[in-house]
Every structure is written in structure tokens, then in C-alpha cells.
Amino acid sequence: MIIDCHGHYTTAPKALQVYRDAQIAELKKVPAPGVRTKGTISITDEEIRESLESAQLKLQRERGTDVTIFSPRASAMAHHIGDETTSLHWSQHCNDLIARVCALYPRNFVGVCQLPQSPGAGLGGSIAELDRCVTGLGFIGCNLNPDPSGGHWTSPPLTDRAWYPLYEKMVELDVPAMVHVSSSCNPNFHATGAHYINADTTAFMQFVTADLFKDFPALRFVIPHGGGAVPYHWGRYRGLAQDLKRPPLADLIRDNVFFDTCVYHQAGIDLLAKVVPVDNILFGSEMVGAVRGIDPETGHYFDDTKRYVDALPLDDADKRRIFEGNARKVYPRIARALA
Amino acid sequence: MIIDCHGHYTTAPKALQVYRDAQIAELKKVPAPGVRTKGTISITDEEIRESLESAQLKLQRERGTDVTIFSPRASAMAHHIGDETTSLHWSQHCNDLIARVCALYPRNFVGVCQLPQSPGAGLGGSIAELDRCVTGLGFIGCNLNPDPSGGHWTSPPLTDRAWYPLYEKMVELDVPAMVHVSSSCNPNFHATGAHYINADTTAFMQFVTADLFKDFPALRFVIPHGGGAVPYHWGRYRGLAQDLKRPPLADLIRDNVFFDTCVYHQAGIDLLAKVVPVDNILFGSEMVGAVRGIDPETGHYFDDTKRYVDALPLDDADKRRIFEGNARKVYPRIARALA
Numbered sequence A, B: 001m002i003i004d005c006h007g008h009y010t011t012a013p014k015a016l017q018v019y020r021d022a023q024i025a026e027l028k029k030v031p032a033p034g035v036r037t038k039g040t041i042s043i044t045d046e047e048i049r050e051s052l053e054s055a056q057l058k059l060q061r062e063r064g065t066d067v068t069i070f071s072p073r074a075s076a077m078a079h080h081i082g083d084e085t086t087s088l089h090w091s092q093h094c095n096d097l098i099a100r101v102c103a104l105y106p107r108n109f110v111g112v113c114q115l116p117q118s119p120g121a122g123l124g125g126s127i128a129e130l131d132r133c134v135t136g137l138g139f140i141g142c143n144l145n146p147d148p149s150g151g152h153w154t155s156p157p158l159t160d161r162a163w164y165p166l167y168e169k170m171v172e173l174d175v176p177a178m179v180h181v182s183s184s185c186n187p188n189f190h191a192t193g194a195h196y197i198n199a200d201t202t203a204f205m206q207f208v209t210a211d212l213f214k215d216f217p218a219l220r221f222v223i224p225h226g227g228g229a230v231p232y233h234w235g236r237y238r239g240l241a242q243d244l245k246r247p248p249l250a251d252l253i254r255d256n257v258f259f260d261t262c263v264y265h266q267a268g269i270d271l272l273a274k275v276v277p278v279d280n281i282l283f284g285s286e287m288v289g290a291v292r293g294i295d296p297e298t299g300h301y302f303d304d305t306k307r308y309v310d311a312l313p314l315d316d317a318d319k320r321r322i323f324e325g326n327a328r329k330v331y332p333r334i335a336r337a338l339a
Helices: A014-029 A045-053 A058-064 A085-104 A124-137 A161-173 A191-210 A236-244 A249-253 A265-275 A305-310 A316-330 A334-338 B014-029 B044-051 B056-063 B084-104 B124-137 B159-173 B193-209 B234-243 B247-255 B266-275 B305-310 B317-328 B334-338
Strands: A003-009 A065-073 A108-112 A142-144 A177-179 A220-221 A256-260 B004-007 B067-072 B109-111 B140-146 B175-180 B219-221 B257-260
Touching: A003 A085, A003 A316, A014 A085, A045 A058, A045 A085, A058 A065, A058 B175, A065 A085, A065 A334, A085 A108, A085 A124, A108 A334, A124 A142, A124 A161, A177 A191, A191 A220, A191 A236, A191 A249, A191 B193, A191 B234, A236 A249, A236 B193, A236 B266, A249 A256, A265 A305, A265 B234, A265 B266, A305 A316, A316 A334, B004 B084, B004 B317, B004 B334, B014 B084, B044 B056, B044 B067, B044 B084, B056 B067, B067 B084, B067 B334, B084 B109, B084 B124, B109 B334, B124 B159, B175 B193, B193 B219, B193 B234, B193 B247, B234 B247, B247 B257, B305 B317
Parallel strands: A003 A065, A065 A108, A142 A177, A177 A220, A220 A256, B004 B067, B067 B109, B140 B175, B175 B219, B219 B257
Antiparallel strands: none
């Protein structure tokens, strides 16, 4: 079985964005959260099927992958828009839609939820939504935004105790978080070309410099986009850890930090597999996502990352860990979801 | 000849930091810039020699490099502290000290200046200081901080017209800038482990998405730390450029954007040289800098990047370009400085 740990519903039916546009428009008219209504979104099963058959499902079949760990479109989370109520309504709708996808295609998709984070807000809403999605909708993880401000980085580091209540719930539910920012409202940061990658790099260094995993030995994070800049600078990070008297990187990340394979060229994946322990790599493609074109150098889609992993000089057992075994370990609830 | 394009005076005599500490202390007592004095720093030639003989000069000799393009300690620029006047006084002292280093060791060091940037301030002071350093002190380039706020990213992108007056002066003087942030006052960002690398990635994506080099065909930037995350994600950036209908990356960067080799393991340097055109790579080590230890896997210093470049599967002509030719092209004033 081939499990893609990183897919977003970027092709959702238009009614979802119509709802979001109206929600944002309403913010200007009704600033008080108490009187804003959640509203409804009308999407038929047929519309959901259409949105997937020509995109994610088609690509799964063409590329020979089996199941995608599927979450709402990351760039649309936009936690910086509105307030906690805005974010809660939007997250619940997005997560409910993922749940419908998973119910329609239980062999192809397993859900991961967006959290109703908001700059400066507490984590109560996120904890409740995580619990609702995992215990109520059968989801197996969440996406955690380390920068709900959208490029101003006003929240504390992920290793700060402010995040601990959420981590307690994650451990209780035995679900991991993918560290995933959303769109950027800071003109310095292109979303998929800078903000995403920077967040990955930033989160890793936070994990290196703190004792978070001593406090939560069972807490697990997936750092997407191949770990940002980290594998390329693996020597720098090994050296920094050593200078800072931190444990060796491989020990530091062993049971807690994992990288996906969303790196869109063979040389990058080769490097990833060369420096990062195989046990810490999960197959992922981010499809349909950041890069949608065909690489003129190969004639294949940039984001067809299965091809790069297939070409790695690893034995079959190692590849099976990257394609399946590690995902089952990091997302243990997937067994129940696929049973 | 082997030219190291990236060295900082991290070992400056203590009097420099004593001055800085007093300057920062004075900020609290004398907030009005008009009445703050620049003050003096007393450092002997002997102290300068001592600070270099056991560090940068020793490492040059041991590693077999000839000349270092040398600038003030990057993390100490701290443009976010105080105001424009603070930054001007501090920059002038730091640059004057670099000039003394270069005068004492004209075969070993060529100067690059720190700019007196300050969040929200205009570029007049930076332009004047660049001119003073290049025409008066024989410097051959500058370090440009894309985020003088120190991790809050409040300045416009480097492609914004607000930066154009500085670029006009750079082109007039025929000097490049290394894109280099300083320390971070945002607890999310470890300076050398996240902020530096993020800034490199961020600047590159800014260059990809704008027509800056159409406006300034002769403008040149060195992106340090091996280009941040960019080479590892070269496929992503090629794909993003294609999706955004931008020119192919190799065309986009050809005469304008260069990466150094401050990547502290062989696998990283191998990747860099595999994907980035050789003409766009400049040898650099960042020594004595971010990582000071010895790699237990090799028994050599992490930042002894000459070893990694020596081991590249390139012919001698290509290696000479990385070690010398490209630096002479990007920093043409180095010929005069070494004459």
C-alpha cells in the first residue's frame, strides 16, 4: 500500500469559496463575532465526486498511489482573516467537507483537520475541533499553523508552553500534527515559494533548541516540503546542535519529527534520503498543490514524487517504510480508518 | 587563487563590543539622536593582529585559501536596535575596523561594508556609507539586510522601488550586495539556524517573481548559506517559475544572483553544484561563523567548505570559477584591491 501523507482539497467545489468570500465580506459589515452566523454551504455528492475524479483520484490511479491523508486547502486556512469565530466557522465547514470526501471514498482518503486558530486567541477552539474531527469524524491528525498571523510571526515558538494544552490533546488522541502555515499577508513572503519553506525550517530549529519531546515523548510532528531547508543544511544543523550541546539530530528527531517527500526533483529527494534516517521520511506529494506543471527536463509532473522515491538507491524494505510503514507509525489511527 | 567570498570579523577585539554595549546603554539615557555622540573605540594594531592570527588567518593557512572578502560580524549589525543614528555610528566604527584589517593584511582581506539601515528609515545614510566605504576605504561590496526589523519583516520586498536608490548607487560603483540578515529579536527565529536561511529563501523568491533585473541589468546579489533552501527545492522553484510564467531559473539568475558554498556537508554541496549553474556559485565558508565545531563524521571542521568543493566531480576549470573566477566577476573591484 502506498500512503501519500500530504494532500489538500485544492479542487473543492466553488460553493466553498463563495461561502468564504461572503464570510469575509460579512466581517466588514458585522464586526461583532456574537451576531455572525455560521451559515451553510450547499454542495452535492456529485459535485464532490466531479472535483476529485479528474484531479486527485485520477492522479492516484495514474501514479499508482493508494490512499491520501487529506486535509483542507492549506493556503485557504488564512487564520489571519477575521477572528476566532471566523476561523471556527470556516474550519468546521472545511473539515466537514473533508469528512464527506472520506465517506464517499473511504479507500482513497483519510481525513486530517484544519484548526480554528486565530492570532492571539487561545487554543480552546482548536482543541475542541480536533476532538470533534478525530472522535466524531474519524480523522487521524491535524495541520498546525505555527504562524496564524500569516507572515508576521507573532505567536510563541511551537516549543512554548502556550501550545501544551493542544499537545496534551494530540497525545491523548494519539494523532500527529503536520506543521503547516497558510497564505502570507506579508508581501515579503511568497506563500508556497517562501513562507511554507521558511516555516518548515523555523519549526525544525525550534524543536532542536528545546526539550519539548522530553515533556511529550509521544508527540509527533510531520514537517512538510521535505523539511524546508533542513536536509540541504543537515551539516549546519548537526553542527549547531553540537555547538549548542543538544543531542545528535538523529536522536533528537527519532520518534517525534518526520519529513515528507514533497521535494520536486530527483537530486533533492536523493539528498533527503541520504542524510535523514529512513524511519523519519514519509511519502508525500502535496498534490494537487503548489506546483502543477510538467517538468520539461523529465516530461513528468514536478509533484509526482513517487517517481523520485522509486528511483532511490534503497532496498524494498526501506521504500516500504517510506511509502507505508512510517505513515502507519506516525498516524496509528489510519489502521482503523482503512479497516 | 582561492577567494572566500563570505567571512565576518566575528573575533574582533573586545573593545568593539564594549563600545556597542555602552551605545545601547546610552539609548536608554539619551533617546534624542541629535545629542548622542559617535564616540571612539581604542583598538591597537597589535590587538587586531592577535584577533586574526589565531583565527581567520590560521584557518586560511590551514585550509589553503588566499583571500577573504571580509565584513563586520553579521549577527552584530542588529539594525533593529536604536535608530538611524545608532546604526550609523555603529556601522561606521565596524567598517573602519574592517578597513584597518585590510590595511594590515592587504593580501588576505578585502572589505565589504555593513550598511546603517534602520527599520522605517530611508536609505540616504546607507548610500552615503556605501560610497564612503567603496570610494574612500577601498571596499568592494556591501551586506544588505532585507529585514532591518530583526525578524518582523516590516520592510518592503527587495524588489520594491523603495530600494532602488541604493541599487542605483551599487550599479554606479559596480559593487554587489550579499543579502544578509542580522540577529533575530523574534523568538520564533533562531538567528543562524532559521532567520539567516529563511532570509536567503525569501530573497530568492522575491527575485523570481519580479522584474528587478530588467530595471537593473548590472545589479548583482550574492545569496549566502548556499542559497537557503533554494537548491534543495530547485524543482519546486523551476516549477513555480514555470507556473507563474516567469523565465527559466537559469536565465533569471544568470548575471544577477549568485549562491555561496556555505553548506556544511558534502551531500549539500554536491546538490548545489548539480542543480545550480557553476557560473552562479562562489566559494564561501562563513568562517569564523555559525558553526565552529568539528564534524565527528569527517574529523574536519564543518565550515571547512573548501574540502567539499575540492571533492566535487567537476573539472579544474569549473572549480577555478567557483574558487576565483566568479568572485572576480561579481566583485570586479577586487582586482584593484589585490593589485
